Amino acid sequence: MYTDNDIVQGCLKNEKFFQELLYKQFAPKMFGICLRYAPDRDIAHDIFQEGFIKTFQNLHRFKGESALGSWMYRIFVTTAINYIQRKLKTQFEVSINEQLHNKGDDISEDEKEHWLNHISTDEALYMVQQLPEKYRVIINLYAVDKLNHTEISKLLNINEATSRSQLSRARKLLSDMLKQQMERKFGK
Amino acid sequence: MANKHEHIDDFLNQKFEGFESLPDDAAWNAIANDIEHLSHPIDHSLNQHLSELSAVPPNNVKPGILGFAAIGTHPIDIALHERLSVFESIPDKYVYNDAIQSVQNQKQKKRRFVLWFTLAMVLGVAGLGTALLNQSSNTQNTGQAKSLTGLDGQTSKEPITNDAVSKESTATDDNLADHLTQQDPGQAEKASPSSKGNHQFGTMDYKTPGKSNLLSNDFKTNHTETIQAIEEDESSNIARGSSPDFSGSMKIILFKPFKYQYEEYIYENIRDKKSYPGLPKKRLSPFSINVQFGYANESATRSKIKTDNAHKDALTNYRKANGNSKNGDIISVNFGYRLNGNFIFKTGFQYSSTIENSSIDYTYTELPIYHQGVLKGYFTRPASQSPHIDEKVKNKTTSYSVPVQLYARIFEFKKLSVWTGIGSELILKRTSSGRLFSFEDEEMKDFKSTTKNTFSPNISFLFQYNLRPGIAITGNLQTSYLGSKMNFDNTEFVKREILPSLRLGILYTPIIPAK
Numbered sequence A: 001m002y003t004d005n006d007i008v009q010g011c012l013k014n015e016k017f018f019q020e021l022l023y024k025q026f027a028p029k030m031f032g033i034c035l036r037y038a039p040d041r042d043i044a045h046d047i048f049q050e051g052f053i054k055t056f057q058n059l060h061r062f063k064g065e066s067a068l069g070s071w072m073y074r075i076f077v078t079t080a081i082n083y084i085q086r087k088l089k090t091q092f093e094v095s096i097n098e099q100l101h102n103k104g105d106d107i108s109e110d111e112k113e114h115w116l117n118h119i120s121t122d123e124a125l126y127m128v129q130q131l132p133e134k135y136r137v138i139i140n141l142y143a144v145d146k147l148n149h150t151e152i153s154k155l156l157n158i159n160e161a162t163s164r165s166q167l168s169r170a171r172k173l174l175s176d177m178l179k180q181q182m183e184r185k186f187g188k
Numbered sequence B: 001m002a003n004k005h006e007h008i009d010d011f012l013n014q015k016f017e018g019f020e021s022l023p024d025d026a027a028w029n030a031i032a033n034d035i036e037h038l039s040h041p042i043d044h045s046l047n048q049h050l051s052e053l054s055a056v057p058p059n060n061v062k063p064g065i066l067g068f069a070a071i072g073t074h075p076i077d078i079a080l081h082e083r084l085s086v087f088e089s090i091p092d093k094y095v096y097n098d099a100i101q102s103v104q105n106q107k108q109k110k111r112r113f114v115l116w117f118t119l120a121m122v123l124g125v126a127g128l129g130t131a132l133l134n135q136s137s138n139t140q141n142t143g144q145a146k147s148l149t150g151l152d153g154q155t156s157k158e159p160i161t162n163d164a165v166s167k168e169s170t171a172t173d174d175n176l177a178d179h180l181t182q183q184d185p186g187q188a189e190k191a192s193p194s195s196k197g198n199h200q201f202g203t204m205d206y207k208t209p210g211k212s213n214l215l216s217n218d219f220k221t222n223h224t225e226t227i228q229a230i231e232e233d234e235s236s237n238i239a240r241g242s243s244p245d246f247s248g249s250m251k252i253i254l255f256k257p258f259k260y261q262y263e264e265y266i267y268e269n270i271r272d273k274k275s276y277p278g279l280p281k282k283r284l285s286p287f288s289i290n291v292q293f294g295y296a297n298e299s300a301t302r303s304k305i306k307t308d309n310a311h312k313d314a315l316t317n318y319r320k321a322n323g324n325s326k327n328g329d330i331i332s333v334n335f336g337y338r339l340n341g342n343f344i345f346k347t348g349f350q351y352s353s354t355i356e357n358s359s360i361d362y363t364y365t366e367l368p369i370y371h372q373g374v375l376k377g378y379f380t381r382p383a384s385q386s387p388h389i390d391e392k393v394k395n396k397t398t399s400y401s402v403p404v405q406l407y408a409r410i411f412e413f414k415k416l417s418v419w420t421g422i423g424s425e426l427i428l429k430r431t432s433s434g435r436l437f438s439f440e441d442e443e444m445k446d447f448k449s450t451t452k453n454t455f456s457p458n459i460s461f462l463f464q465y466n467l468r469p470g471i472a473i474t475g476n477l478q479t480s481y482l483g484s485k486m487n488f489d490n491t492e493f494v495k496r497e498i499l500p501s502l503r504l505g506i507l508y509t510p511i512i513p514a515k
Helices: A004-012 A016-037 A041-057 A068-087 A096-100 A109-116 A121-130 A133-144 A149-156 A160-186 B002-016 B025-034 B041-050 B061-070 B075-084 B093-099 B101-151 B163-169 B224-235 B314-322
Strands: B282-284 B287-305 B326-338 B343-363 B366-371 B374-380 B388-413 B416-438 B443-468 B471-488 B491-508 B511-513
Touching: A004 A016, A004 A068, A016 A041, A016 A068, A016 A121, A016 A133, A041 A068, A068 A133, A068 A149, A109 A160, A109 B075, A121 A133, A121 A160, A121 B075, A133 A149, A133 A160, A133 B075, A149 A160, A160 B075, B101 B388, B101 B443, B101 B471, B287 B314, B287 B343, B287 B471, B314 B343, B314 B388, B314 B416, B314 B491, B326 B388, B326 B491, B343 B416, B388 B443, B416 B471, B443 B491
Parallel strands: none
Antiparallel strands: B282 B511, B287 B326, B287 B491, B326 B343, B343 B388, B366 B374, B388 B416, B416 B443, B443 B471, B471 B491
């Protein structure tokens, strides 16, 4: 059993065994992150590849102050966000009009909770991937990665109000998708 | 009236001005208890100084507390976190190769050796068989020369001895099966990661036990320097555009670097982006069927007689009629079951039919002399008084067998993959028929030999080119080894053969919905 430090030191010595080990150990989790942030599998692959290249290129900066997985997690999330901003030309700042059009969910809470209990991981991923880029990133950061709006606003360089409004908007869209998904699944 | 009021006031004032009364003891005790904590002078001092202290909390405290309270309370957030916080998936293979290209390059050298070693082994077996066949043919040619001598009407000067028979009867029995080796290409790791984990909320308390959740407080606080440095590198050429070519170089995939496998190597082509962009909607069934037609060959490597006192020309004649290379057709229907991405178990049914056209040109001049059942020598009679056979013979062999093979993928390049297989064929029935000279009846007679329930080990290369999901064309180069026996004229002939074959076919793998 190798520790994080063993793996990092092995990779820094360019030992292929540890490079493989690093990949084997973290590839599924990191690709899961990429899939959550990417709109489709192809882009997830791009982000994943870019993230791993960054990981290998920056391993010398890993100081062992946290788990290697956490360090890589940060790299991959950052890579995903940068990729989305750079390649997909997504601006996370929303216009005033869009904020004003945020509405509440038109599904009852009981109904929503009932449906939410029945969605699978695949369906959840599918719905998240269907969201527009900026909403997908926000909902991932907030709901899944557990960042608060202050942290999200710093990460995305947006103000907190934007973060809150986009989260609300993302939830609304997800509610609509959930409704459609569940109606297709269980009938109206 | 005003005066009256004033009188009442004065009256009450006079009555109660000096009025005093003691409270109950209980009231006194209660007060004493309340002030007990101030009895110590330090307590009293602290109370005096700090009881009225007030201050405004820092600005970041309120959002933090509110954020902590808010995160995870929305049902959509809860549902997403439950399902996606520990979500794992497997990237496609080319990503692995591109992501750590240097690792792959080094591994390739070792695996190329395995590929070439296996290929050399198969070719070596075939070559060895050919060489032995040639050796056998040389012996056969010698026998033919003797016969031609007899045709000239000259008597043989060969002494009356059965050395010739004994030499040939004790021919070396090469066990070619020893050359069929096994490979152990390693077993892919197979495990199933959990799809759900503990559900915890809040950035302040985000430390999930184990590895399921990788984001911790470090996400927010640590590695700032690292991330900044990385982000500074964003403009550098680490993006896909400057990364190694995605088409990739030659890839030899002998192991799986993943915990578990999504279905197969071409499932990426069958994704239906309209439904689940992140996950395959369909996958290849583990079952497949492979129908192949091709060319079969039988090359006898060694023939010998196991019967004592057989005529010295019996083996020569047998080899003339039944020892050459036979060519024919082979048809096979194989059913495969994919154990994982790299191993396929195959079985099915196979039919082959080979035909050998040869000629017998023989004059029976050497009559055996037996004494008490033992061959003592030969009496040479004049060729003019000996039966002469000049006949074209056609020997046919048909075989019905059940192959059982395990294939391992050793090489992959885009849509082409190469598998090596090792296994055995259970030969249900193998029938050889034709004509052979009978020394008892001094004429050509039909013979028929049937072999049942014997095994024939083999090694093969399967080339597979995927045309479209579920459909591939295959080429199978296979070499088998078989030992067979035949009785004719109370003489037992033993033959060892190499059976190479080349088949082309179609591999069909049903596409089924992904789970």
